[in-house]
Amino acid sequence: MNRKLALLLLLxxxxxxxxxxxxxxxxxxxxxxxxxxxxxxxxxxxxxxxxVTAAARPAIDTNAQVVVLCYHRLEGKAGGTLSIEPAxxxxxxxxxxxxGVAVISMKDFLAWRRGEKTxxxxxxxxxxxxxxxxxxxxxxxxxxxYGFTATFFIYTNYLSxxxxxMSLDQLRKLxxxxxxxxxxxxxxxxxxxxxxKWAGDYESWLKDELERSKKILEENLGIKCSVFxxxxxxxxxxxxxxxxxxxxxxxxxxxxxxxxxxxxxxxxGRYDVTAKMAGNQQVFxxxxxxxxxxxxxxxxxxxxxxxxxxxxxxxHNTTTTEATPVIxxxxxxxxxxxxGSVEMRLSGLGIVPAKYDAASKMIEYKVAKPLREGSHxxxxxxxxxxxxxxxxxxxxxxxxxxxPPEPVAPPAATPKPGKKPLKK
Ligand SMILES: [Zn+2]
Numbered sequence: 001m002n003r004k005l006a007l008l009l010l011l012x013x014x015x016x017x018x019x020x021x022x023x024x025x026x027x028x029x030x031x032x033x034x035x036x037x038x039x040x041x042x043x044x045x046x047x048x049x050x051x052v053t054a055a056a057r058p059a060i061d062t063n064a065q066v067v068v069l070c071y072h073r074l075e076g077k078a079g080g081t082l083s084i085e086p087a088x089x090x091x092x093x094x095x096x097x098x099x100g101v102a103v104i105s106m107k108d109f110l111a112w113r114r115g116e117k118t119x120x121x122x123x124x125x126x127x128x129x130x131x132x133x134x135x136x137x138x139x140x141x142x143x144x145x146y147g148f149t150a151t152f153f154i155y156t157n158y159l160s161x162x163x164x165x166m167s168l169d170q171l172r173k174l175x176x177x178x179x180x181x182x183x184x185x186x187x188x189x190x191x192x193x194x195x196x197k198w199a200g201d202y203e204s205w206l207k208d209e210l211e212r213s214k215k216i217l218e219e220n221l222g223i224k225c226s227v228f229x230x231x232x233x234x235x236x237x238x239x240x241x242x243x244x245x246x247x248x249x250x251x252x253x254x255x256x257x258x259x260x261x262x263x264x265x266x267x268x269g270r271y272d273v274t275a276k277m278a279g280n281q282q283v284f285x286x287x288x289x290x291x292x293x294x295x296x297x298x299x300x301x302x303x304x305x306x307x308x309x310x311x312x313x314x315x316h317n318t319t320t321t322e323a324t325p326v327i328x329x330x331x332x333x334x335x336x337x338x339x340g341s342v343e344m345r346l347s348g349l350g351i352v353p354a355k356y357d358a359a360s361k362m363i364e365y366k367v368a369k370p371l372r373e374g375s376h377x378x379x380x381x382x383x384x385x386x387x388x389x390x391x392x393x394x395x396x397x398x399x400x401x402x403x404p405p406e407p408v409a410p411p412a413a414t415p416k417p418g419k420k421p422l423k424k
């Protein structure tokens with residue numbers, strides 16, 4: 001009987017406590033400072049500050065992991081090296097659906113990183129680069145069929161330039177449909193060096209590539225463009241700093257990795273699943289299984305310096321025509337480290353079973369499955385003075401021996417006469 005009464009009394013207070021809490025309390029406090037009626041505001045024991053914070057903010061799963069898929073063209077063979085068959089894209093979307101792994105939006109990803117919103121323990125971001133019309137014509141209907149969202153990274157010189165480029169109106173439609181737009185520079189060039197035709201200095205060129213493209217997208221679409229993708233996934237220290245200074249919250253490479261809550265915001269790795277080689281499916285599987293390497297939480301700048309002094313095979317920034325090369329490095333220049341801690345990782349594959357010989361300081365791994373065409377990053381992880389360190393280098397594989405960098409930039413499009421120019 002007593003319990004029933006208590007429940008009724010409690011229910012009677014609910015409209016106040018749930019909907020009218022703040023004004024009600026304010027009024028009461030102003031009128032009668034000390035005793036607040038028990039029924040109106042049930043007495044609660046003093047709550048520790050941490051609990052208050054936890055109640056005010058949602059619980060964030062800081063152990064959640066995100067993998068990011070990177071697509072370019074969905075045109076089959078006609079689209080060249082960056083293209084996959086629409087049927088392959090659909091199959092991959094179906095595989096994601098069947099796996100139960102959640103596809104999240106860029107907005108939610110960024111909110112999770114800021115600690116404002118939680119995401120499922122395993123989440124996927126889908127990204128489509130460059131602004132080819134096949135992303136709109138082919139990609140969007142398939143994405144919608146599976147209820148997935150995606151982010152389109154656009155480089156503005158190609159936008160509305162005719163041919164196979166997406167138009168500004170199509171981009172607006174994507175925005176209206178809840179898809180997100182990220183920035184991919186003005187001219188889609190390797191940001192590590194200034195093109196000869198730019199009259200000013202490197203810094204002014206970099207700033208232009210990062211800021212003008214952002215402005216074009218933001219002003220023409222009325223959006224905030226807060227994410228960036230490095231052309232070809234290539235960056236270096238000053239590039240990352242400039243991207244942050246230009247006002248982006250995050251930047252993506254094409255160096256696949258599982259992204260944790262504290263992963264470096266300006267080297268977020270994506271799995272490039274566009275190559276038509278057998279490697280394409282392999283890379284996709286590694287991504288979907290969350291079996292690849294984890295993204296480092298600090299910028300890998302120091303590690304890159306270490307790699308330049310290392311004798312490696314294939315050598316840094318060279319192209320091999322061998323689909324299953326032997327990857328070697330002499331670690332003598334890395335100084336003292338724990339021999340038992342040495343491991344080799346290969347982008348898209350994670351840790352590989354490399355052999356390390358402590359006497360000669362040589363590490364060696366014969367690639368088992370044929371590599372996909374394009375760039376591959378090798379990372380040597382090791383422990384020195386109790387600290388985990390990494391050294392890395394990049395080589396390229398091309399059956400025909402064609403020179404890097406990859407992927408090949410889309411043809412420089414010349415705007416068609418009579419087209420309405422973009423607001424620049
Ligand atoms: Zn691109």
